[in-house]
Amino acid sequence: MMPTAAAIRQAMAERTLAYRATNFKRDVPVAERREILRRSRETSAALDSLQRAARQAFAAARGWRLSERKRMSAYPVIDHAEVYNKNGRTVAVVTHSYAPRKDILAYAARHGLKTEFLSWSWYYPGKCTAVVLTCGGSDENQN
8 A cells, every 4th residue: 555645754754853863962871872873763764664665556556566776866857766667677767856847847858758747756745756757758747
């Protein structure tokens, strides 16, 4: 099942608070430091788990598989990219981009890619735009 944007935003907020707490001063007792670091690792793992579940649900809904291939980047348009395969061949790249929509469309047109704008980004909901890029021309889905 696909996690919600709200669940991922909550996990991100918790991770951020836990991470900020790791900037402790030397006068913090060792036991408290260990607890802060444990909580930071725990919240990061929870966020990673939600994002992984979102990627897997997205892939399964389309009959795709998330590639183990390293992520790619053509910043600022392609950032936090994920590669998806079907029958052993790459079929799409999902980018979680900070770039404006017009820049994403221009990049896709220059490279002969189709675009599908998703309703939300599981990488950073509310801040990134999730876009599916596939081969095959300049048709765009403006959803």
